[in-house]
Amino acid sequence: MTTYISPFDERTVEPIAFAKRPDTLSGARVVLLDISKAQGDVLLDRVEELLRADGATTHRLVKPAFSRRAPGELLEQVKIHGDLAVEGLAD
Amino acid sequence: MLEAIDADGIGAAQGDPLRDGVVVFVEADCPTCLLTITRLAQAGIDDVGIIFEDPAPVAARSARQAGYRGPVYAEAAPYATSERLGIETVPTAVRFDDAGAELERSVGWDRAALAALLNADLGSDEPATKPGCAARWTYTTEPLDELEEMFDLGYSDGLPVVPPTPQRVEAMLGGRDPALTLGPVPPGNGEATYERIATCAVLAGCKPSYFPVVLAACEAMLDEAFNLNGLAVTTSPPGQTVIVNGPIRERIGLHSGVGALGPGWRANMTIGRAVRLVVHLTGKGAPGGLDRGTLGHPGKLGLCIAEADSPWLPLHVERGYPREASTATVIGGDAPLSVSDHRSKHPEQLAATLAWAAAATWSPNWWPLADVTQLFVICPEHVALFNDAGWSKDDVRTAIFATPRRTGAELTGFGEAAAAAHLHPDQTFRKWLDPAQIMLIAAGGEAGRFSAVFGPCLGMGSIPITREIT
Numbered sequence: 001m002t003t004y005i006s007p008f009d010e011r012t013v014e015p016i017a018f019a020k021r022p023d024t025l026s027g028a029r030v031v032l033l034d035i036s037k038a039q040g041d042v043l044l045d046r047v048e049e050l051l052r053a054d055g056a057t058t059h060r061l062v063k064p065a066f067s068r069r070a071p072g073e074l075l076e077q078v079k080i081h082g083d084l085a086v087e088g089l090a091d
Numbered sequence: 092m093l094e095a096i097d098a099d100g101i102g103a104a105q106g107d108p109l110r111d112g113v114v115v116f117v118e119a120d121c122p123t124c125l126l127t128i129t130r131l132a133q134a135g136i137d138d139v140g141i142i143f144e145d146p147a148p149v150a151a152r153s154a155r156q157a158g159y160r161g162p163v164y165a166e167a168a169p170y171a172t173s174e175r176l177g178i179e180t181v182p183t184a185v186r187f188d189d190a191g192a193e194l195e196r197s198v199g200w201d202r203a204a205l206a207a208l209l210n211a212d213l214g215s216d217e218p219a220t221k222p223g224c225a226a227r228w229t230y231t232t233e234p235l236d237e238l239e240e241m242f243d244l245g246y247s248d249g250l251p252v253v254p255p256t257p258q259r260v261e262a263m264l265g266g267r268d269p270a271l272t273l274g275p276v277p278p279g280n281g282e283a284t285y286e287r288i289a290t291c292a293v294l295a296g297c298k299p300s301y302f303p304v305v306l307a308a309c310e311a312m313l314d315e316a317f318n319l320n321g322l323a324v325t326t327s328p329p330g331q332t333v334i335v336n337g338p339i340r341e342r343i344g345l346h347s348g349v350g351a352l353g354p355g356w357r358a359n360m361t362i363g364r365a366v367r368l369v370v371h372l373t374g375k376g377a378p379g380g381l382d383r384g385t386l387g388h389p390g391k392l393g394l395c396i397a398e399a400d401s402p403w404l405p406l407h408v409e410r411g412y413p414r415e416a417s418t419a420t421v422i423g424g425d426a427p428l429s430v431s432d433h434r435s436k437h438p439e440q441l442a443a444t445l446a447w448a449a450a451a452t453w454s455p456n457w458w459p460l461a462d463v464t465q466l467f468v469i470c471p472e473h474v475a476l477f478n479d480a481g482w483s484k485d486d487v488r489t490a491i492f493a494t495p496r497r498t499g500a501e502l503t504g505f506g507e508a509a510a511a512a513h514l515h516p517d518q519t520f521r522k523w524l525d526p527a528q529i530m531l532i533a534a535g536g537e538a539g540r541f542s543a544v545f546g547p548c549l550g551m552g553s554i555p556i557t558r559e560i561t
Contacts, residue, residue, distance in 0.1 A: 002254070005255045007369075
């Protein structure tokens with residue numbers, strides 16, 4: 001059998017496990033992360049209303065540019081202010 | 092004949108997988124199969140044999156992507172095991188007794204049936220059921236040849252490729268260290284070793300003499316300021332267009348004359364394709380996967396333009412390189428729009444034609460284009476009209492910039508989307524914020540008054556990057 005050189009990086013990447021989902025939103029601290037895309041705030045405003053109605057407290061954060069990865073400091077802020085996070089895609 | 096996969100991250104095979112246990116027959120290009128393997132992995136199941144009707148490297152890659160840690164097998168054409176067991180659909184899970192007799196099977200993704208067959212909890216995430224795909228032995232009859240094998244291995248952008256044998260890759264490297272790297276390639280962050288870039292160049296059909304251009308273009312493309320991560324995943328259509336300047340054009344046969352945007356010239360076609368294959372394969376930026384481009388465009392197969400010699404300053408000199416240097420410049424962009432102007436007699440008229448054509452790009456109702464560089468390719472007859480009037484590239488750029496103006500009222504006439512941008516009806520808008528957003532190069536056949544403007548890609552903050560070819 002002919003062997004070929006692979007164009008792929010075949011190394012194993014450890015999958016990142018999801019955190020356990022909470023049983024209730026009551027009392028949860030939820031970060032709402034706006035990625036700075038048009039009308040993302042419209043979606044997050046409504047999500048925020050629903051979360052508060054379920055007893056959660058919310059904290060809004062904004063990513064500087066939607067097309068670039070979130071800076072490490074911003075991710076730290078997400079961890080500091082939230083037990084849970086909702087990222088708002090838009091358009 | 093089943094081949095047990097012995098590879099990093101894959102569970103060790105133990106004994107005959109077709110006795111005393113469960114196997115699932117799958118194919119890597121079947122979404123239902125990938126769903127099934129992923130759900131098994133998420134449920135922590137690692138004692139089910141996954142049998143791929145795919146080449147071994149594809150089986151290993153797919154199992155890793157799904158996070159599956161159990162034993163994995165590959166079966167090559169003509170898929171005798173699958174045919175003998177009458178597996179007509181993938182995925183199909185089969186339980187065998189210790190004598191190899193079938194006890195029960197579950198076809199497609201049927202969460203409840205598979206959970207019962209495995210005596211396991213497969214969660215409650217939707218969908219509960221999903222039909223599978225036809226097993227390969229039911230429709231594959233032609234013998235495998237090496238070109239078909241490339242498709243089976245996933246080494247393709249949809250067109251046939253040149254098989255990357257070790258000899259071809261070594262020749263492409265031309266003595267360079269294969270372990271050298273340009274760093275991770277977005278969006279999937281596969282490492283761009285020289286060996287993998289050379290492999291993509293072989294696949295694309297490059298000659299070894301083209302490889303320095305491919306390397307320089309990749310280095311430029313991986314500059315953080317280019318934001319390949321955003322360009323590679325966006326729903327908008329951009330590819331990575333390569334512009335080559337300097338003496339290397341003649342040395343390797345890069346074409347800048349008639350039909351400069353292609354097709355027809357091997358160096359242009361294959362260099363552009365190699366750069367895109369680095370994104371598509373090494374960077375895992377395949378459309379439908381991490382690449383979410385709604386439409387894409389044909390130039391995403393690869394686009395390499397050589398700027399023609401003209402009375403104007405060439406792009407690389409404008410960007411600070413000596414005239415004798417050879418450079419590759421990358422710019423993210425949409426498809427080209429041809430602009431015919433056979434009527435203008437004066438440079439102001441021609442600049443206005445080009446400007447108003449460009450004013451429709453991205454969207455006729457989206458002014459200004461805030462963070463883009465927009466590429467214009469000017470044909471020799473149009474260059475001559477400008478040059479005969481004494482206009483430099485800067486003069487053309489300034490005139491294009493100054494021409495299109497629209498009021499907020501005119502833009503909101505296009506509907507609610509523009510109105511949502513809160514445009515004041517009396518405010519006047521330009522299409523660009525600065526003349527520097529307009530990039531001009533000369534190319535094309537001597538006859539014909541057809542220039543082109545490339546659609547830009549808004550929202551990426553992508554800056555064109557130039558690297559010297561060494």
